[in-house]
Amino acid sequence: MKTCMHHRAKRCGYLGMALLLAAALALPAAAHAINQDEKTGKTDVTATVEDPNAPSYTVEIPAKIDFGTFAKPTSNQPEEVSVSFNVGVTAVSNLGAQKVAVRVHDTANRQTFMLAASRTPANVLEYDIEHSGASIKANDYVIPGGYQLFAASMVTTISYDAVLDKAQLFEKDESYNDAYTGTLTFYAQLVTS
Incomplete structure (x- = not known):
């Protein structure tokens, strides 16, 4: 009986602390x-009034591009x-x-798409981005933003398609056995046709 009362009192204490914390969080900070x-x-x-006639758009970019694991x-x-991915308005x-206008560049090295090794960042893998089999590097490199993907x-x-040629790893030493990461930066801007 003593044990049950002890647990009940303990639960009530936790409940009371939770209620006090919730009440404190509900008050705005002075x-x-x-x-x-x-x-x-x-x-x-303050207040913000938006122009209902102002141009607006939403661009969807991939959350992740994963080349997977390979030898x-x-x-x-x-x-x-x-690896195929979509970019869309x-x-x-x-x-x-x-x-x-939607553009893209590599965050670390703007005009070359690269992945850096986690243990030895000087070890890099280059990859390309293609549309219909052609590299987007043939497109203009625009500042700000990078290689033009499209305008819609x-x-x-x-x-x-993100395309990585494994041949660049041929005869590389064991330090190239690693996990590689990189970041693409997408940029969207309104342009006049």
């Missing part, structure tokens, strides 16, 4: 204190690993004569 020494205080009041090649013959409104004035989704 930006300024008013007291006997400081009898007045000021609070900023080093036994020859220097091209052997590509390819999923919503547009009030664009008028403008288009949404309506909802559009385009498929691309």
Whole structure:
């Protein structure tokens, strides 16, 4: 009996602490204190009014591109690993004569797409991004943003391939057996046709 009462009291104590914490979190944080020494205080009041006719768009980019796990090649013959992904304008409104231009670049080295080894970052794997079998590097490199993927004035989704040639690993030493990561930066901007 004593044990049951002890557990019940303990549960009530935890419940009470949880209720007090919830009540404290529900109160807004005071930006300024008013007291006997400081009898007045000021609070900023703001509002944002959006133009209902302002252009707007949404671009969907891949969350992750994963080349998977593979062994080093036994020859220097091209052997590509390819991963398809989509980039799309999923919503547009009030664009008028403008288009949404979508661009991409490698975050670490803007004009070369690379993955760096986690243990030895100087060890890199280069890859390319292709559309319909052609490298996007043939497109203009625009600052800001990078290689032009496309410009659209309506909802559009385009498929691309990230392509890595395993031949670049041929006869590399054991330090190349590693996990590799990189980051793509996508950029969207309204442009005039």
